[in-house]
Amino acid sequence: MKLYKVKKSKIDNKGLGLYATKDIKEGTKIIDYKGKIITNKQVDESKKFDNNKPIYLFTLNKKYTMDGDYPWNKAGLINHSCDNNCDYEGKGLKIWVTTIRDIKKNEEFTADYGFGFDEDYKQFRCKCSSKNCCGYIVRAESRWRINKKFSMSNKKKLINNSRQK
Numbered sequence: 001m002k003l004y005k006v007k008k009s010k011i012d013n014k015g016l017g018l019y020a021t022k023d024i025k026e027g028t029k030i031i032d033y034k035g036k037i038i039t040n041k042q043v044d045e046s047k048k049f050d051n052n053k054p055i056y057l058f059t060l061n062k063k064y065t066m067d068g069d070y071p072w073n074k075a076g077l078i079n080h081s082c083d084n085n086c087d088y089e090g091k092g093l094k095i096w097v098t099t100i101r102d103i104k105k106n107e108e109f110t111a112d113y114g115f116g117f118d119e120d121y122k123q124f125r126c127k128c129s130s131k132n133c134c135g136y137i138v139r140a141e142s143r144w145r146i147n148k149k150f151s152m153s154n155k156k157k158l159i160n161n162s163r164q165k
Helices: 040-045 140-145 152-163
Strands: 004-008 016-020 029-033 036-039 057-059 064-067 086-091 094-099
Touching: 036 040, 040 064
Parallel strands: none
Antiparallel strands: 004 016, 029 094, 036 064, 057 064, 086 094
16 A cells, blocks of 8 residues: 555645655655656756746756656655655665654645755745745755744744644
């Protein structure tokens, strides 16, 4: 039995998401992130990868990136949340999604996309609506740059908020 099912996302109301088919324990591998391995040079030179459309890229190392923009990559349906319940892990040229806390049946799988804080960050609005949402899809370590409530001095409060779900 698959650990996930595809259905309309509560985060991205226009799109789909992956949902747990049963209660799942922390540390469980959910799904492999699949795609075509391309060079970082190909990413830089291709018009396919611009910020005006969804991008499903994972930098694997200094030379290679995985392009997961394929219909057979169901892991690409995992939406971003500032209070994520999954993380991406990898080794070599493989990436998979693992739970970072217990997940209830019918809960949507979410991940921190890990986008950097740069001049383009405002192009990527976050729709997660979590208590820890900063309004933009940027990695947890950079959210304080957008809103001071995410500074290290408020870290304990943020952790407590995320646990009060």
